[in-house]
Structures are given as C-alpha cells and as structure tokens.
Amino acid sequence: MYVRTFSLRDFRSWDAVSVDLAPGPTVLLGRNGHGKTNLLEALGYLSTLTSHRVSGDAPLLRAGTSRALVSAHVVNAGRELALDVEINDGKSNRARINQSPTRRPREILGILRTVLFAPEDLSLVRGDPAERRRFLDELLTTRIPRLGGVRADYDKVLRQRSALLKTAGGALRRGARSADGAGALATLDVWDGHLASHGAELLAARIALLHDLAPHVVAAYRSIAPESRPALLRYRSSLGDALSPEFADPARRPEPGDRETIETAFVAALAAARTREIERGVCLVGPHRDELELILGDQPAKGYASHGESWSYALSLRLGAFELLRSDGTDPVLMLDDVFAELDRRRRTALAAVAESAEQVLITAAVPEDVPPELAGVRFSVRAEDTDRGRLSVLTRTEVEEVRP
Numbered sequence: 001m002y003v004r005t006f007s008l009r010d011f012r013s014w015d016a017v018s019v020d021l022a023p024g025p026t027v028l029l030g031r032n033g034h035g036k037t038n039l040l041e042a043l044g045y046l047s048t049l050t051s052h053r054v055s056g057d058a059p060l061l062r063a064g065t066s067r068a069l070v071s072a073h074v075v076n077a078g079r080e081l082a083l084d085v086e087i088n089d090g091k092s093n094r095a096r097i098n099q100s101p102t103r104r105p106r107e108i109l110g111i112l113r114t115v116l117f118a119p120e121d122l123s124l125v126r127g128d129p130a131e132r133r134r135f136l137d138e139l140l141t142t143r144i145p146r147l148g149g150v151r152a153d154y155d156k157v158l159r160q161r162s163a164l165l166k167t168a169g170g171a172l173r174r175g176a177r178s179a180d181g182a183g184a185l186a187t188l189d190v191w192d193g194h195l196a197s198h199g200a201e202l203l204a205a206r207i208a209l210l211h212d213l214a215p216h217v218v219a220a221y222r223s224i225a226p227e228s229r230p231a232l233l234r235y236r237s238s239l240g241d242a243l244s245p246e247f248a249d250p251a252r253r254p255e256p257g258d259r260e261t262i263e264t265a266f267v268a269a270l271a272a273a274r275t276r277e278i279e280r281g282v283c284l285v286g287p288h289r290d291e292l293e294l295i296l297g298d299q300p301a302k303g304y305a306s307h308g309e310s311w312s313y314a315l316s317l318r319l320g321a322f323e324l325l326r327s328d329g330t331d332p333v334l335m336l337d338d339v340f341a342e343l344d345r346r347r348r349t350a351l352a353a354v355a356e357s358a359e360q361v362l363i364t365a366a367v368p369e370d371v372p373p374e375l376a377g378v379r380f381s382v383r384a385e386d387t388d389r390g391r392l393s394v395l396t397r398t399e400v401e402e403v404r405p
C-alpha cells in the first residue's frame, strides 16, 4: 500500500501542510528539531492511534491549539480510502473513513499499515517489558483490527478489578467477616471470569502472532548481524505453571482450542494468586504482566547485548514486522526515522535492500549523505521558521532524482 496524499493541521510544529506522495522512496531532509519526526509521528498516529514517542495525546496538539487533524488518502491494491483523525483536547477524538464519521476512532485501525523504525526503538530491547508488549499488541491490531476492541475491554476490566482488589484488601484488613469484604470477594469472582475471558483471547492472539513473526525476526537478525549469536524469541506468561510451558515456544503451532485452554489456565492462575493479589492490591496475573523475551545465544538481550547487538535486534523486530505484514498480502508503508546514520555499513546495506523493495518508504535524515544512494527518491526539505504564531515547520519539494541511472 502507499499514501497518496497526506495533510496535517495543528499537529506539533505543523500548522498546515499538505503533500502528494508517490510509491517508492521519499526523503525528508532537515536540520535537528525542524519537524521531520513530527511528520512520521502523525502518519504513525493515523495507523496505530498512538504516538511512538509519547503515551498521551496532549503533546501532539500544536502549542496553543485544542484540535489537531491528520488526514491521508491510502491506496491499497488499487483501492483508495480517505482517512481523517481529529485529536481533541479534553474531549474524545474522532475519525472518518471516506468522510463518514466512525463510531469509534479505532475502526480505522488496520487500514493504513505502517512500520516505523526510529531511534526510540532501542528501548524495545533495553526498556521495560511494557515496550515489548506494546510492540506485539500494535502489530496484532494492525493485522487483526478486532483485537483493538478486545484489548480495550481487557484494560477496562483490569482497571475495575484492580480497584476492587484494593477495596477487598482494605475491607479484609478491617475484619475478614465484614459485609463489604465478603461482597467484594463475591464480585471479584465475577471479574475474574471477565478478565480470564478477554485475557485469554488476547493471550492466544499474541502467542499465534509470535508463531508467525519469530521466523522473520530471526532471519532478519541473521542477515543484519551474521557474525553474532542467533536471536531467539520466547513468550513468558504470568500464568506461570498453570499454562503449559510449550506455549512459550514460537515453534509450537497454534491450535483452534488454545483460547479455551488458556482461559482455563487463567482462571486457575487467578485462584492461586488471589491471596497475594488482595494483599498487594494489584492484578498479578494476565497479559499485562507478560514478557516477550528477546534472547541472543543463551542470554537475554536486555542487560547483556552490546549497543550494536541491541540496535540490530531492534531493527530485526521492525523488519520482521514488515516482512510479516508483507507476507499477509500487502506491503505496509515503511518509515525510517533518522536511522541510517546510526548503522554500520553492513546493517545499512541490509536495511537499504528491504527499503528499496518496499512499495513506499519515507526516510528522514539531517543530511543527504546519511541516505544510501539507492534510496535517493523524491526529496523534500523540512525547515522551521519563526512566525508571529510561533515557530512553525514548512515543507518544500526540493528536487526529483532518478532512483537509478
């Protein structure tokens, strides 16, 4: 797929911009802090409804404004769709598909498929487990948009159940036979059922995703860092002994009954953890506590891998995601944010080869020399200017180069 037009209003440093894009490589050149990443972040938002840099939406609104608009025409196998997302301060966001309002913004998930590789991705390897869970879940909702709803339901149940654990803990500390303590425990049984049901669906989907994804990541790592130890991925579930260890192995083929098996294990794990959960007032079991283990040789990459190895691993996760979405039938739009300067020659070449084969790739760089020559496509310059409405970014098409002689 590719993005044919892209426009922004009051997003970060952009007050208004509208640009026509073509398949193949597009390079956005500009000095540090002039607004290049903001453009990719906006397109990423249209794809995942989150920013790769911040967890809340507030920083995305241009300073002093209360509404941002991100729009694009996306062409997939000859079929075009218009997408709009309105990011609102203090009220809910809104989305439109072909000008028709959707009931919820998440209905647009899966339409624009992107893979963004950015310097922040080092935290996929070195950061908290939440980073890796987010990586899995974003890829999951891109492939199976319905799971966006399952995840939202799970998060809602999780919040309510966590609040209840705190109440139950407080009540039981005051006296085990108190009426509200007993009431909280009875309600907890109901919430356990909801948590296990949504959680099992999410967990089964993650495990199935990893089965499809892992071979692509392992192959990407081998081609980027052939002299390094082999990469290996494993899913570590917080259900512990309740779930058979074979589920951790991506080589295990998912089966239609997995969801039920996991749900049964989930209920058992919740029962086993209940006393500890009430003592601590937190939900200790479920996909929100799981870990995607990234292993190099026989060690976890986190805490052991070198800087170069960590970079290669992060890049392999993104390239693996790209190859997986491609194998589903359509190339996602590839976005490479200022990454070539960080890579050595071999890794540059490996990344350039994938980027060159992508239906569309958007690349940001501070200077043209950072972009491999085979990716010199359409070029834009990004420049920030001081105006009476503050510092605003401006996009200009600078030149068109032949991709190859």
Ligand SMILES: Nc1ncnc2c1ncn2[C@@H]1O[C@H](COP(=O)(O)OP(=O)(O)OP(=O)(O)O)[C@@H](O)[C@H]1O
Pocket (backbone or CB within 6 Å): 011, 012, 013, 014, 030, 031, 032, 033, 034, 035, 036, 037, 038, 039, 058, 059, 060, 061, 062, 063, 338, 366
């Ligand atoms: N909400 C906002 N409103 C106005 N300006 C913003 C907002 N958020 C960020 N900016 C401005 O955007 C600029 C950063 O833009 P961006 O991250 O896109 O830069 P960049 O071109 O990618 O730089 P680098 O090459 O260093 O990565 C900063 O100058 C910042 O002040």
Ligand SMILES: [Mg+2]
Pocket (backbone or CB within 6 Å): 036, 037, 038, 337, 338
């Ligand atoms: Mg940047």
